[in-house]
Amino acid sequence: MSSMLYRLGRATAAHPWRTVSAWLVVVVGVLALAASAGGTTQDDWDVPGADGQVGLDALRTHLPESGGASALVAVHDPDGDALARADLSRLAGELEDVPHVVQVSLPRLSADSDTALVTLRYGVPVTHRDVMGALAPLEDAVSAAGVDSLDVAYGGEVPGSAMEMSGRGELIGVGVALVILVLTFGSVVAAGLPLAVALAGLAVGGAGVTLLAGVIDVSSTAPTVATMVGLGVGIDYALLLVTRFVEELRSGRSTVDAAGTAVATAGRSVVFAGLTVLVSLTGLGLAGLPTYSAFGAATAIAVASVMATALTLVPALCGLAGHRLVPRKHRGRPYEPVRAAGGHATLTGRWARRVCARPLPWAVAALVALVALAAPALGMRTFPQDASADPASFTTRQAYDLVADEFGHGANGPLTFVADTGAVDPADTERLRTDLADDPRITSVGPAVTSPDGAITVFDAQPTTGPQDERTGDLIMSLRADALPDGVELTGATVILTDISDMLSERMWVVVGFVVAVSMLLLAMMFRSVVVPIKAATMNLLSIGAAYGVVTLVFQHGWGSSLLGMDRAVPVSSWVPILMFAILFGLSMDYEVFLLSRIREAWLRTGDARGSVVTGLSGSARVISSAAAIMVAVFLGFATEDTVLVKMLGLGMAVAVALDATLVRLVLVPATMTLLGRANWWLPPWIDRRLPHVRAEIDAGAALAPPPVSSDGATEEREEARA
Known part of the structure; x- marks a missing residue:
């Protein structure tokens, strides 16, 4: 894979205008195809298997x-x-x-x-x-x-169903990302390149989602989630490649060689990071709801598009920009990359040495912090949002409050009883209506109506509590268990929403098991270790659990929710836990792959377990922090939208990425890897023989070793062939 990626990077950098022209043709072609054959978003709210x-x-x-x-x-x-x-x-x-x-x-x-x-x-x-x-x-x-x-x-x-996205989430995310990129690179050209590549990938991905909508029902919210994830990972992938390109350029390589090496190293990380995100998204199909499958497919198209643009368009644009991507203050100055445990006296180098010098206290402190943040998630209550969670300015919220004030909260979610007249005696149906009228949890019972064909008899009952009230869910469960005769079904919007919440809670563990297992297999293939995948999965689960805890505190308990435009506490949306997990597990693996790739390179070169951790963290901490800051900015931008589901996703994913890039990648991973030492790379021979071999690194030779640099910074000729 590394040799193929190296040739791809060199070819696109050597012929940048051909590559850019080819992408323009692709973008125009895909957009034209989407305009002619694409469809419009179409929600499917049926819940197969729900009572x-x-x-x-x-x-x-x-x-x-x-x-x-x-x-x-x-x-x-x-x-x-x-x-x-x-x-x-x-x-x-x-x-x-x-x-x-x-x-x-x-x-x-x-x-x-x-x-x-x-x-x-x-x-x-x-x-x-x-x-x-x-x-x-x-x-x-x-x-x-x-x-x-x-x-x-x-x-x-x-x-x-009339609520629309304002679009300010994308604008805020892009604006903040541009500022962070300028601060990271110190060059406007270098800052604009990742953003331009990500937007190009999103254009293709958006057209792909439109084409998908012409084939299957795609939820109206799915394009927003796809944009949110695609924009974040697109900028991250391009940032990683540009950072590596600038590093290789400063080390003395030619523009074409630097592009080839960047794609062979950082590009390989992008490929595997993207694959883990795609694997996580396919897990959404196991949730059992058609709308989740559409979410996963739409987001996967966006991720695949930005990954493809990053691997091909970034080296081409790097070939065009050349040394203009290097900050002015560094141009013409010799560059000494971090190659040894001592490293440079940089902030990240000093931090890495500090954590690795006393790994146990650092690991315990980070673990305690993550567990403390995750603890509130144990009391998380989920329910699909209704109009009571809308902003007070929305007509749906005004109608909800007016109905609740004048007719009782239960009038916003009546229960509908459907009796099969062929299976239920009319006297039993009438007895059920009488029993419900006497139930203190029921405010009123409507008249019974028989269908024109005489097949069913239907009547409504108004509970004393609103749709999101936990007591309403208990009432539904109690009625099904004790009150309904055979042949009578309980339905209605509140009932189906309750069923969705229960189904997603049960299917959550199926999705988690699939995503974790396949992601661990990919990591084991890439890094030839059983310890690294287990450790990575555990830490990802910790950061996601902490994000769940923060979302529970903010939305369910109302801690700081007014800052997000919420005026009341609401349960966590049933759609959020699975959707957050599938997306975040893949994104967390992005940073794991970025960091471990650098550590693995140093380990293969030196055989020094502790020193490779210091070297790898020193060389990748800055780019991971910058990438995470961009991702957090993008997600927080979406948290400003009015839709509560998008608010929860935006905040939850921003918190998870922030924790993952700080407590996990900068503390917990280096600390535990230092404690484990050589055991990090342990792989039993019988597993090694059965596990497919995918090179996680190019051979420790020409592509990774720095080119000879003379005192004036000139480079000597090196072989272009890579193992």
């Missing part, structure tokens, strides 16, 4: 107006006067003309008659292209009804 899905499917089959999407129009008189029935009738009449609406309920008045709720039923699911996010038809109908003197808010599934 609540059974009742929903029965409604869609026998009573479509109850199984389709829903919307709620809440009307309130700000002066507290009773609403005029003529206004409500006119409003209901206008709402009946909204496209795909098949039923408009009679207005439900509050006790003081100053608030009314009108429920709309659609003949299609909320994910239908004409309905998803279609808030404008509702607003037009209300406007036509002439109720301008009243306060109107919109809730339910259709208005809830």
Whole structure:
């Protein structure tokens, strides 16, 4: 692999304009193909295997107006006067003309008659292209009804699907990343190169996601997550390659040789780091939900695109820029890379020697800090977000609060009971309704409605608690276990969301097991060790667990959540733990590969276990810290978005990357590797024979050894052939 990458780096650097032109053709071609054959995002919120899905499917089959999407129009008189029935009738009449609406309920008045709720039923699911996010038809109908003197808010599934990303997350992330790159390289040209490459890769990746949407249903949130991850790793991969290129250039290599060596060394790390991210993303398909598979596929396309651009476009642009990538203050000055345990008297070198001199206290301190941060995750409660978590300025949140104040929190999430008339006696159905009416956890029970074909009987019940309340989940579990006769299914939005939360909690360990096992196999193949993969997986789990703990403290307990625009504590979104794990485990392996590659190079060259750790950390700590800072900036930028799911993902991944690049990579990894010594590279012969051989390093020869440098910095000719 190293020889192939070396030739790739030399070829693209030697012919930069050909490479750039080829990429322009690719970008234009992919964008044109996406415009002609691509699709639009289409959510799939069905949950195969969920108990609540059974009742929903029965409604869609026998009573479509109850199984389709829903919307709620809440009307309130700000002066507290009773609403005029003529206004409500006119409003209901206008709402009946909204496209795909098949039923408009009679207005439900509050006790003081100053608030009314009108429920709309659609003949299609909320994910239908004409309905998803279609808030404008509702607003037009209300406007036509002439109720301008009243306060109107919109809730339910259709208005809830209308939230859009502001796009400020990308702008903030890119802006901060550019500043960090300028500070890292001391050169505007060098700073702009990784960013330009990442954006080019994202352009291709975005077109790829559009093409994917033409084949399968891709969630409307998936492109945002793909952009968030793709932008971060794209800049990181390009940063690693440019850093190595500048290092080799300063050591005296020619531009073409420096590009070849950078791709053969740092590029190899990019390949394996990218593969671990892709493996982690494939694990999302094991979660059992179609939307997760789309998340994984879309993000994988973005990661593969930025990885390809980094490996080919970076050396080409480095070939064009040449010595302009070297800071002015370093141009023409001899360069002595860190090759020995003593290293330079740099900050990272001094830090590495300090940690490795007393590894046990440092390891214990870092471990205690990570465990302490992870502890709150033991009390994490998950639930898919509803409108109560939206910003107060959103109409969905206003509708939720209005309904809760006037009709009770449970009115925002009624429970629907579906009885199969062929299996349940009508007397048993009526007895169930009576028992529910007497249940103190139920506020009211609606009338029973039998479908036109007589196949099912349906009625609703309003709990006393809201959808996100833990007691509502206990009520659903209790009803299923003790109250429902055979042939009666419990469904509704709250029920299905509860089922999703339970399913994801159960599938979490399947995803974790798959991702950890395959990632460890890749590391074992790359570094020829069983200790390194086990240690890496353990430390990655620690940093992810700490991120879970911080997310739990901020969102579930409200610690500092106001800084993110939250005005109340909410459970952690059920979508977050698995999604965070799959993405973060791969990203954490990025930094592990970057660091271990340098340590492995020094180990093979010197055979000094402790010295190789010092040398490897000294040579990689700066680039890892810079890459992590960029990733944190990108993720925190997305944490400013209004969507709670994106907020949680942005904050959680920023915290995990920050901890991974500091406590883990700068403390825990060097400390434990120093303690283990030569045992780090232990591999039983029987495993070595069975494990596929993938060279983790180019032969300790021409490509890694520094070229002879004379007193004036001139280089001698070296062989171009690499092992």
